[in-house]
Amino acid sequence: MQYNHLDIEKKWQKFWKENQTFKASNESDKPKYYVLDMFPYPSGAGLHVGHPLGYIASDIYARYKRHKGFNVLHPQGYDSFGLPAEQYAIQTGQHPAKTTEENIATYRKQLDAIGFSFDWSREVRTSNPEYYKWTQWIFIQLFDSWYNKDTDKSEDVSTLIKIFKKEGNANVKAVSDEEITIFSADEWKAFSKIEKEEILLQYRLTFLSDTEVNWCPALGTVLANDEIVNGVSERGSHPVVRKKMTQWSMRISAYAQRLLDGLEKIDWPQPLKDSQTNWIGRSQGAMVSFNVDTGSEKSSSELKLTYKELEVLKELRQNLSKAETSLWDELKNKKGASKFRKKYTIGTFLVDYVCIAKNIIVEFSGKEDEAARTEFFNNEGFNLIRFTNEEVIENVLGVVSKINSAIQFPKAIEKTESKNSVTSSPVKKSYKIDVFTTRPDTIYGVSFMTLAPEHELVSKITTDAQKVAVEKYITATAKRSERDRMADVKTISGVFTGAYAIHPFSEKKVQIWIGDYVLANYGTGAVMAVPCGDQRDYDFAKHFEIPIPNIFEGVDISEVAHTGKDGTKIANSDFLSGLKYKKALKLAIFEMEKRGFGYGKINYRLRDAVFSRQRYWGEPFPVYYKDGMPQMIEAEHLPIVLPKVEKYLPTEDGKPPLGNATEWAWDSRGKKVVSNDKLKNKTVYPLELNTMPGWAGSSWYFNRYMDATNSKEFASKESLEYWKEVDLYIGGSEHATGHLLYARFWQKFLFDKGIVPVDEFAKKLINQGMILGTSAFVYKTTAFVRNGCGCSDEKSNDDILNKIPTVIVSKNLFSSDDEFESVVKNYLLDNNFLNPNFADLIMITKTALHADVSLVNTSDELDVEAFKNHALNSEYKNAEFILEEGVYKVGREVEKMSKSKYNVVNPDAICLAYGADSLRLFEMFLGPLEQAKPWKTSGISGVSSFLKKLWKLYFNGETFEVSDEAPTKDALKILHKTIKKVEEDIENFSFNTSVSTFMIAVNELTALKCNTREVLTPLTVLVSPYAPHIAEELWSLLGNKESISAVDFPVFEPKHLVESAKNYPISFNGKMRFTLELPLDLSKEEIEKRVMENEKTITQLEGKNPKKLIIVPGKIINIVL
């Protein structure tokens, strides 16, 4: 009987399906093992041979583990939300759900044809409402949580509210928005509902924030950096501007340190861990504040105070009343934006206290000129609060809390139209610039500062003289995308703001510049420039002729900056001089903390993740807006299902596609989505119009497989407790800083909340390498008339060229462009396409053109007729082909497999021609799993003939015939050698070498003519994970009724491999000359004797005496001459 892969594979695929062979149970006496693939996005193009590589590897491992007695969970599903389906919908009006459904059907058919042992009863689809119901639920959990730095985990917001009620927020250590205002418990209680919600939003793990994004007005959407090319949109080349938009964000930064720490306990590839480490980008340094110089000349011209008056004021500053002192004791502790200054001059007035960042003035009442003061301060944009002396002395805390609430919720200021505008000239306020530096030790090397052009202080500190230049520069940079700016590293650009900062230690003035090498969204968007120690600062300083002070001992900085840290001593740096990096760093931080303008800080590159997309085909948020504040819809009303829309484009007024929905309002009383008409009602509110990004659904799907059909819970406690985590996860390395980081983040969050039992979701991960395509090329001519040829008449040129057909030349007919030209010219002349008189006028160039690989056979020969008639080659229908030895040979090149390169190989065709088992074996045989490797279909004949040989072992001609005789010693040796190697290989994920081991075994058993049951039975099980269909068939032919899938793996018995002799390589000076068979039980002395008396040894020695004799028993003998 011949091996017929078509019948066998169909038969067993049907058997597995009908018998639910691979259905995993959540209860078992066996140990559990969870093997997972990264689920695919079902694209319209279907699978190519590169996609199943990882699935085959994981399938082999899953099947192997079943043989080894494990209860294996091996599920599959679809990451089915995504852009391509949406774009198709925009073009065709087809609902993305429909396209997605169709694509999934194709995928399923293709996957089934390869014979995977997936438990399809647990399939998930991220676009299925029954699935995204729980994605929405997790979003709500994130919204309801805050990160407590004290317990170092996420906690419910209710615990935060409890603290607020008890003691306010002064002692709360949380990962939150920056610039949080401090309030007391009483103040908290006094806040309105909306005020409370605003405050809580600053703490929640998912929160609304104004984020700078790439906005494309023409497309009405935000674009990711990689969707922008040369400053315009990739699609349609529309201009893109940077814009602040309110977006949902995820506070992944809260988990930065734990995401780093967690890497140590998971068995993931080092390169992948490295790229996550880089991405998180922890750097240790210090935050330093530089005060902006207010400019003494300017203030003196504005302040109409006489010298004498100033003297009086100074005195007042030092002599405070009791009430003043007591209030100042409270106010002086305020930090950041709420910082207060005392006895400060605003205009011509000296105010008691002022918070400049929040525009609040606090004064004692009873001053003579109160009315004039109020009018002036209000016109300057200040809020004014007055207290009496008595109020302060009796209840200073009450006063402070009133001040706090004024800071938190400033009242609108009523400006009076002042008739006498004497005092209306703008007042120079005081600002400070915060910077982060990893080198606080070099602070004395600061000779200027640079702000990002977007920095909020830029407009405030720029002097009138520099205003025009600065504005010009800002508009110029705003036009460039962030990526653009970053790509262009060479051009140094920047503008001086005219303002100066005060060096906190030396108190010298340093210039403040803006420059686009400083990024607005990294660190604070400002740097202290140390040109002698940083190359970018150095280049900037050189370019703009800013001084470059040298603060390194004995280092030449005339050409480049000195960026090394170790071994160099700091110089010219006051108290830091003479110290080395480590000590200087510590001392610098210590000093700044002591003096109060800086502190040690760890900074992470990792940014909070923007979670809103202006797309249709994604998870809707379970969010509606009441009085502008986001409200979560209660979990029991989920899922909030995507509404129907007429158009999938953004609305005309720039709202996301969901803005087109007519039924997209939340009835908070009826607890359901209702028509937008009802928005007039008091209890009906608008729903969120953004949708979630692609990574939402994929960040937790591995948990859902554990209990995929549960409609009451995300997954039951028992199932989560049983399966715990993925034991083996296989997928591409392209997800290193996307999916794999977000999924770890969500898992840690879910762990903190007690929802999942482990905080890392995948114990071991393997990245499969990409399978590359082998593209085929044909070489096409383009003919030109040489310039300066003497034919001035354009028309005659055209005539000559028109007669020349497109010529396509076989690959081996030329080795250079010149040769190509002469081959083509000779052909044209021979065939009268070209007049010999014009031959020298014509120039021929070569273009390589992709040819569809399906038109090329395994010997690189092109089917010329098929090529001409191919739908894509209509322009070459009449082309002339120059053949070599009667055939056209194509050129080959290895490239990424892609539709546009016509090098895609479809697995269906392979399954049909060679069978799924051949495909599985061949994909593994190509090379190491982790490595990128080119696909060449021709190689599949090797594994295909292996399967035929394997089959033949069990047959005598047409009949199945297996002998029950005892196997020979040699046959047993082959078997056990194979068991050992295959088992080791699978454990090490070295699938390619076990395929060769099978080939060797089958070749050797064939040579021995071995067909004993005792050898063939275990051999069938060995092969089964790799080639399950043929294994099942042979297994049933061997007389078994049950599937082979759960049969015990053969046990290796070392006794069959025990050798009595070894064929020793005998080498001279390390070079092997001949081999010598010697018994293994010989002593070293006996070996030496036998080797030395051997005549081949004597010949090699040529009468010389060996200097040394190395004998490693069982391995090698080396004679040193």
Place this chain on the structure above:
RNA sequence: GCUGAAGUGGUGGAAUUGGUAGACACGCUGGACUUAAAAUCCAGUGGUCAGUAAUGGCCGUGCGGGUUCAAGUCCCGCCUUCAGUACCA
């Protein structure tokens, strides 16, 4: 630039702890079978030199050094390719 991975025949790739480099395949060459082709089977196949031949010599794992009885494997210094990331202060 930084980080990581990798360089072995015509090709994909093997080679355990340093111990016979090129397993297993593809391709190619020759042969058998066939009217022919496909399929199948057999033999050969790193380069080079010598020899009618059997066989033997030399050279060979990106390059240059080193350690060692012995290096594809370990160490030092380069080169190249691929991947990720990028003005990260």
